Amino acid sequence: MIFNIVDREINSAQFGVTFFTSSQRHDTCGTNGLPLTPNSIRILGRSQYLKSLNHPNLSQYVDIIRGKHERIIVVLEFYTQNLKTLLKTFKGKEQHELILEIGSQVLNGLKFLNKHGIVCRNLCLENLLLDGSGETKIFNFGLYYMTNNGKFVSFPIGNPKYTAPEVFLSGVRKGPSVYSCDVWSLGIILVELVIGEEIWSELKLSQVLRKVASLTHCEGSVFQRLLQEHHYPHIYTELNPKLRDLIERCLDINPVTRGSPSLLLKDLFNKSTKASDTVCINPFAYPEVSVLNNIILSSQLQASVPANLFNHSDTETPVDQKAKASVDHLLKRSFKEIYYLWQLAGGDVFAELRRQGLTRKKPAVLSLPCSMTLEGESAGKISDIKHLHLPDVITQAAQLPLIIREKDIEYQFHRILLFDRLIKGYPYTKSLIHRESLKDIPPYFRAQIWSCLLEISGDPKSIYNSIDKETPTSTDRQIEVDIPRCHQYDELLSSPIGHEKFKRVLKAWVVSNTEYVYWQGLDSLCAPFLYLNFNNEELAFSCLSAFIPKYLYNFFLKDNSVIIQEYLAKFSQLIAFHDPQLTNHLDSIGFIPELYAIPWFLTMFSHVFPLHKIFHLWDKLLLGDSSFSLCIGLAILYQLRESLLCSGFNECILLFSDMPEISIERCVKDSVDIYCSTPRSTLCRKHEPPPKQRKEVHRKISTDSDFSSNSLPNETRNSTSDGLKMEAIPLADLKKEKCPRISGEDFLALLDLNKTRFNKPKMVVVDVRNYEDYNRGAIPTSINMPYVSSFSADGSLIPTTEVNILNSNRGKIIAVVGNRGDSAVKFAEALLFLEFPRICVLHRGIDIFRSGNILVVPSSMNNL
Template sequence: MMAPLRDAGLGAFTFFASALPHDVCGSNGLPLTPNSIKILGRFQILKTIVHPRLCQYVDITRGKHGSPVKILHLAFEALQGLEYLNRHRIVHRALSPHSILLDGEGHVKMAKFGLYYITDHGADVDFPIGYPSYLAPEVIAQGIVKPKDPTQCERPLPSGPKSDVWSLGVIVFELCMGRKLFQSLDISEKLKVILELGCVDDIVTVLAEEHGCVEVIKSLPGNVLTLLRKCLTYHPSKRPTASDLLSDSAFAEISPTYMPYCKPASLFSSALRCADLFLPEDISLLCKDEGEFLAERSIEEVYHLWCLAGGDLEKELISKGIIKSKPPICTLPNLLLEDGESFGRGRDRSSLLDDTTVTLSLCQLRNRLKDVPGEAYYPLLGEDQSNVPHSGSNNELSTSNLPLIIRERDTEYQLNRIVLFDRLLKAYPYKKNLIWKEARVDIPPLLRGLTWAALLGVEGAIQEKYDSTDKDTPIPTDRQIEVDIPRCHQYDELLSSPEGHAKFRRVLKAWVVSHPNLVYWQGLDSLCAPFLYLNFNNEALAYACMSAFIPKYLYNFFLKDNSHVIQEYLTVFSQMIAFHDPELSNHLNEIGFIPDLYAIPWFLTMFTHVFPLHKIFHLWDTLLLGNASFPFCIGVAILQQLRVRLLANGFNECILLFSDLPEIDIERCVRESINLFCWTPKSATYRQHAQSLKQGSDSNGMSRSPASFPTEYQDSTKIDLGRELIKLSELKSEVSPRISAEDLIDLCELTVPSHAKGPTKKTKSSKPKLLVVDIRNSEDFNRGHIPGSINMPFGSAFTADGELVPGPASATLQSFKGKVIVSVGHVSTNAAEFAAHLVKLGYPRVCILDGGMNKMKPTGLLTVPSPQI
């Protein structure tokens, strides 16, 4: 659940990670992961740390170079934030007065609490984490420990959560005294004094005497003094935790005024998302115009839009002098000896921490959105969708016609799409149909992960299921997973981080363990990558999406013996090439360049092995809207983009071409895939090993229930107009795909108004899109044939050279070139051979009627020629 921006602002600060030696490799022989990449991976979890007492982290960019009562309230709120961090196993360690901020209502907002965690407890940077005056004694005693060998797992002993309690105690002490501690001492003296406090019985009194504040201490209320003494307990074992202090008697009077923080239920959860819904007594308060609509949007949305509007973190930090670039010559040592030791150059200050926070101006974003009407922030969700942003104004309508890459970078357009999808997703699953409808236009990148989950039908308590899956016990596939992960989309900074590798490992193991009938095949890691990238902080959702995706598009692909599944899939794909592009199919078959040589990685990974993630996102945005046959159309579309080169090359050249696939225009590929999909009869891609669908579904060409047939032939429930099961060897022998009788009836648009009249065609379109070629002899044809079909007896249809015999029938056939042509006969072998002849002659969209005329006879749709007078 995203918190609204309201009156908060965006701020930024920077630091430099430690550099690694260039000539050192890890135990696996690969270059070491840069510390900056490690930090980037660990940072992602901080984006999920949302609490009223904590400043919220939004993004990280890897650059190329009072009164006692008020004090008690402040301490209590700070402890609330620390306790929440501790529950997420995060220690602040850099707690100081300038990291405790106050919002407009005077409540605590702790900042910079993630620096210690993302730097691996200080191991990945060249500066210490924390400020000497506020560090706990045990932290000072440990000193700064840097790993000597970056290839090893040696790391400094991390500070415990109780170190933050000491730091808070020092801050509260300073607030009570009205002055800073140890101000007159240098750093070494400060550290010495703190370490010597271990010999003191009453640390609070001694510190007060040292700073001349004894009278102030005596005047403090007993509960404040008790709190100070508990926080400033020297030995960590005796010092209470933040959780202990929250229930301490020191806060007995103020703790009832604070409601416990409950994180809102997530979109995919068993908890009610409306459980904490609160409506004011005066409903009109909800309708008042606050003037700043952007302030009601979440900080993640605002930051995303800020970037689209031209915001650049690195430029902002450079303009404020936080990042200072130096000419390369200035970074060289003054003197370099033969053994490599250098002298003369002072320490580069750029590698040290500058914790200045730069406020990022939202003026440019507000300027960009000034003309966006207030209604755009609150779209109504009607079933007719007459007021959706993409069609609600001329401006948005014109934007939606632009290329996708431009739409994704248009600030106003993305604001409209984000607001709309945010509302639709909050209403999921009740608004699932509208999500599908809007996803056909485009999907906003910011909400792509949740939208994909909705399109895949993910529901229920996914976190509980994921947590209950054993991801720790060693399994036989662990070794292969460990080998595959460091090679999977490692150009991406997030997935190449150690945190990314660990998440990869857990999600993949969860899938393997929870699907005991399937096995891990190389390529599963590539399938996991898009889901993990989009749901980096929600492994359960990444796992749930992958678990829903595989049975829909890759059913039984991960069986231990998947050869029969793969072979059937490739055979159907080969038939799809012949169906849509016979010239290309003829050439590839002549040179022996069959799909087995190049297409297995395509379909086994749904193209994630051959395309980078940014292309996969756009490809899958459309793939998820299609059924299991849509990948065939994508494959054909890719081949057609390479068509000119493929037709001009032989076998060896084609092998080289696919070993390093040329650049593919994904937007064009998606557009052509949709066109191919619309021209492909549903049953043409039928596969025996596809997922069994519920009765009434036709997404894979399966038979529908008799109730779904036209009423004219519902009287017999024994009629089966779907595809029949055939052997793989028979399927491989056929160049063209088969279609079911049901598909033929739909494509011919036939109907039977009454038994007194012959079958007629529906009047949907003036130009028929299909031609039925009946290859039986003329006698059989005259006894009964499909309305609108032509008769071309198989034995006399072609000349000795394989050309069509001239005549009225061949002329009609020629006029239908480019439309769907169905070969129909008594014997499937003859129909398949006739179709293969047409493919050889370059006829596209040729298919065979499965079951031949025997399937059509029970329907009562056959007709006979009218008697000539």
């Protein structure tokens, strides 16, 4: 919104104010545990550079102020006249030279901005102002820059009608826009000036967006198309050739060939860089009057000045206004000086906002009186309102970041009281402990809660004491070498007593598990349990003994290559399922999980992260099953994604050798999201823990659970036929297939034919059989895309109605269905190459549904 700080003109120039609100979640923290810097402060810091920019075709930034509630107020030069208010006056041949001059001035301003690394992205008729001398000035040109390409605000920057098509097509993750997008905006503005009216003025926003997108398919001149749409085709031939060429160049669909402002100025106006194009005044230096005269002051600055310039009640009014104007030196000062003097005279931007009615204070409801007399006496207001409402401190604190919750005394006090009661009731309160642990685990009771989640029972002390931990073994030497390198930054674990306890616990595990061998990394697995149970070795040993069979089943066999290869193959398929772009890139450079992920999974990330991060990570890991660690690995890749996509093989090796800082809170959140959005059967492995040791927790535990899945509930899973269940896939086939397989039971759960689980479909089914087989019987709602005829020679999809349906369902799970051959697998991998996410293949093919009443004749699908 815009308003004038002063009531009258300063030689036709005024101060304008735009203000906007940028919000940020208050419950987020950085990797250092401190709250993130508010977006308003980020904007305030970036915007200071804009105050140093001065150019005849740019409105000068005067001040940027940060207010309450993340409000930013921007004070800058403003004129009431803009191209929109004067739009109709530009119609006609006689105005073509004037329009050309406006285009030249705007290009000069854009050229100056580009030299200083700024993209406007906010050009429109309203933001092109005209000063008293007829000079065009770009208003509010720094909004996109100060908000870090729009990242610090919740609203889009720019008018969609003037936005270049590539901005919409590139999406929000593409990064900052290029300079040529402003050239497109100028082209649209010039078209409107030429025809003397706004284009698409009667269309809704959605229609305007479709219009802009449709221009990308324009084979001829975009300018001619716009003229024909608005019934002005004759203007094209009547137009000034130079102006016509300028508009054509500006409206080039290809941003690469469109040209930059400097190139257009050189080609069309023969203008080179002038001194005024490179002026940048230090905002902290006092500018010389001669510089100000050349840059800021206009030729008509000697006009009369109103007596109430500052709108201050104590300002003296001279008797002779004309005589005063002739010697008034105030007019020769810069805008910043005048603004500063206005503030000294009592001017207040926030007060002006309130006076103009742009901000209003609303009192709290409970502070308002129930009744008030004409004399001003109020009644019914409660003087002490603190007894009316008891804030739910626990509920409020639960929304804060985990690292802050762990330091909140009152919150931790309530959590300790709760878990103290639950632990005393174990094992009868096992489900309640699990449900409350989904929220968070208080550090005070972490050792006991982990023991409950691992279902430790019996007499751990007697079992531990019965194990021979003193007799020398063949692994003693390796244990003694590993312990001094394991989390030795911690004072307890690095102490001699800590080393002794380490050795006893590790030896006890090796002796009591004769089918396994000691692998490097076992010490890292032991460290969190020993740290939490430093004075309770037997409980540390019991937790380690329960943890390994549940999450690292058979990982410590003497020959564990098959288990690890299967695990990594599933990890590769999980990456392909959620991030095909990353998969294609890593495959292209030959960077496979074997090169970086083995230490992750062999130690459940305890070798990668320090203890304080492991605690938060394992708090969630212990609530999931053995496949949850795969989701954690993918969550880590998410944070390294941008670096990986722009790196080659050697750079990736260096990246993982010195891994950047990873936000554990974000990692935990992403891993839960991945876990919940991945069908259980796609993570099925041959070497999973047996049911007795796995004791898989129901994924839909309660309404408070963060772990919810698209897969079938356990009771439904147990009642399904064997043909619909998932079976282990041979390792050779698993390593060849890039896309995971989905079981028939999970397939039916996602299909949800009865529409009892989901409001909207979660999956699109692609049947790759030939037309004859498809017409004999197909899955309801499926689309038929035969593998042999769906792809062109270059691997792209041949445009069809089914392809449009597939594209419109991007983001949903894509289940590829075929016969028992490999056509479905090849089709899925072809879609993966085209970067379709969440692709899976139906295990055993469509034959598993022939015995049921699932398949229907395609012609009858419309009646379903």
